[in-house]
Each structure stands twice: as C-alpha cells, then as structure tokens.
Amino acid sequence: MPAALRIGLTGGIGSGKSTVAALLAARGALVVDTDAIARSLTAPGGAALPAIAQAFGADAIGADGALDRAKMRERVFGNPVALKQLEAILHPLIQSQAQSQAESARAGQTVVFDVPLLVESGHWLRRVDKVLVVDCSTEEQVRRVMARSGWAEAETLRVIAKQASRQERAAVADAVILNDGISLSTLAQEVDAVWDRWHPPDSAD
Structure with missing residues (x-):
C-alpha cells in the first residue's frame, strides 16, 4: 500500500x-534524507566513487578514501559542465536509494x-x-x-x-x-x- x-x-x-x-x-x-544518501555514496567505499574518479581523476578522492568535498566544490562551482557530470553520476543513485527507503514506510505512513x-x-x-x-x-x-x-x-x-x-x-x-x-x-x-x-x-x- x-x-x-x-x-x-x-x-x-x-x-x-x-x-x-x-x-x-x-x-x-518517515524521513528520507537525500543529503545523507549523497554522503554515503561518496564516503569510503561509496557506490559513486569509481565513476567520480573516472570522470574527475583520482585526485577527486581524498587520502581517507572519501570524496574530497572541498576540492569537488571548487571544481564544479562556476563550471556547469563539471556540475552536470557530477549530477549525472549522483542523482540516479540518490533517487534509487531514496525510493528504496521510501518503500520501507508503514502502510499509510x-x-x-x-x-x-x-x-x-x-x-x-x-x-x-x-x-x-x-x-x-x-x-x-x-x-x-x-x-x-x-x-x-x-x-x-x-x-x-x-x-x-x-x-x-x-x-x-x-x-x-x-x-x-x-x-x-x-x-x-x-x-x-x-x-x-x-x-x-x-x-x-
């Protein structure tokens, strides 16, 4: 339902x-936090990291194995092409996980x-x-x-x-x-x- x-x-x-x-x-x-999903996708071992490294280079990943958020923020700010590249990687994964979490709602919740x-x-x-x-x-x-x-x-x-x-x-x-x-x-x-x-x-x- x-x-x-x-x-x-x-x-x-x-x-x-x-x-x-x-x-x-x-x-x-039931709260589905898409920002938290995005962080999990770009944390060490996150599902988005291989595609991000391929698109933006290995230096997009920090020494801790997570996305270097500060570096990526600098790279995409004022660069619509880079921003669209990043969104094309993250958005489908976020949507999929958000929908999966939403489906765990109780009937009528x-x-x-x-x-x-x-x-x-x-x-x-x-x-x-x-x-x-x-x-x-x-x-x-x-x-x-x-x-x-x-x-x-x-x-x-x-x-x-x-x-x-x-x-x-x-x-x-x-x-x-x-x-x-x-x-x-x-x-x-x-x-x-x-x-x-x-x-x-x-x-x-």
Missing part, C-alpha cells in the same frame, strides 16, 4: 531544514523527502504531493552556516547564490515556515500547524 502522503521538504543552507525534518519524524513521518536542491533539480516536484519550504533571511543563513561550518562569509554567500532564491522556493511551496528569530518551541508549533492541516482527522496517519 503506498504511503498516504509524500512531502518534499526543502530550504536554503542554514534555514533550519534539518530541525524541521526531525520535528516531522517526531510526528510519525507519511514520507518526507528532505531534499536541499528540490527546486533546482526539478524532477522532485513530480515525485511529491506537497512541498514544505523552510525559509529565513540571508543574514540568518550566513550567521548559522558560519557558526556551524566555520566557513568564511564570502564562501557562504557564494553557496547561497548558487541555490534557488527564496522567491523561487516560495513559488513552488504548498506551505512556508519562516524560521527566523523564533524559538524551537515556536518552530515546533509551526510544524504542527502544517502537519495538522495536511493530516485531517480521517487521514490514515
């Missing part, structure tokens, strides 16, 4: 999307696909019933990412500029949660409100 509802969860870097994913999991959803680049990839919009966007100001994104990752402001802004804009995400959203200057408890209330709206009392969940 298919899952009752398939939600696409997205948001810019530093928006708090992972926190919202955890809150949705607490409400009973909502599945949340946590997809950072849901808007950019396009095809995810056809795979979900609802799109939930977690939004915040660019200034807050920069503050959070610099605190979390230790990136410089310029690097953080460069990543943000390569992602879909706040307006582009809002344009495809069925609901938007503004996670800017609010407490965790308030954020949880916002998540609850969306969940309850999308799961009326007679819903399978």
Whole structure:
C-alpha cells in the first residue's frame, strides 16, 4: 500500500531544514534524507566513487578514501559542465536509494523527502504531493552556516547564490515556515500547524 502522503521538504543552507525534518519524524513521518544518501555514496567505499574518479581523476578522492568535498566544490562551482557530470553520476543513485527507503514506510505512513536542491533539480516536484519550504533571511543563513561550518562569509554567500532564491522556493511551496528569530518551541508549533492541516482527522496517519 503506498504511503498516504509524500512531502518534499526543502530550504536554503542554514534555514533550519534539518530541525524541521526531525520535528516531522517526531510526528510519525518517515524521513528520507537525500543529503545523507549523497554522503554515503561518496564516503569510503561509496557506490559513486569509481565513476567520480573516472570522470574527475583520482585526485577527486581524498587520502581517507572519501570524496574530497572541498576540492569537488571548487571544481564544479562556476563550471556547469563539471556540475552536470557530477549530477549525472549522483542523482540516479540518490533517487534509487531514496525510493528504496521510501518503500520501507508503514502502510499509510507519511514520507518526507528532505531534499536541499528540490527546486533546482526539478524532477522532485513530480515525485511529491506537497512541498514544505523552510525559509529565513540571508543574514540568518550566513550567521548559522558560519557558526556551524566555520566557513568564511564570502564562501557562504557564494553557496547561497548558487541555490534557488527564496522567491523561487516560495513559488513552488504548498506551505512556508519562516524560521527566523523564533524559538524551537515556536518552530515546533509551526510544524504542527502544517502537519495538522495536511493530516485531517480521517487521514490514515
């Protein structure tokens, strides 16, 4: 029996999307984290590494046997051809594993696909019933990412500029949660409100 509802969860870097994913999991959803899948595919022994090494050279793989993410980020930024090469390797593998994980859902269980680049990839919009966007100001994104990752402001802004804009995400959203200057408890209330709206009392969940 298919899952009752398939939600696409997205948001810019530093928006708090992972926190919202955890809150949705607490409400009973099965969360499929595509970023975690991508990391597993490029970890030591990951299924994507042979094709990446063939396409980009052995130096794309770090001394630890995993993808050198910093080096690859430098290689694909501003290089659409290289980016398409990388996406052509990763995206089919991510989609396959995401679908496999989704199929483990209980009968009637909502599945949340946590997809950072849901808007950019396009095809995810056809795979979900609802799109939930977690939004915040660019200034807050920069503050959070610099605190979390230790990136410089310029690097953080460069990543943000390569992602879909706040307006582009809002344009495809069925609901938007503004996670800017609010407490965790308030954020949880916002998540609850969306969940309850999308799961009326007679819903399978």
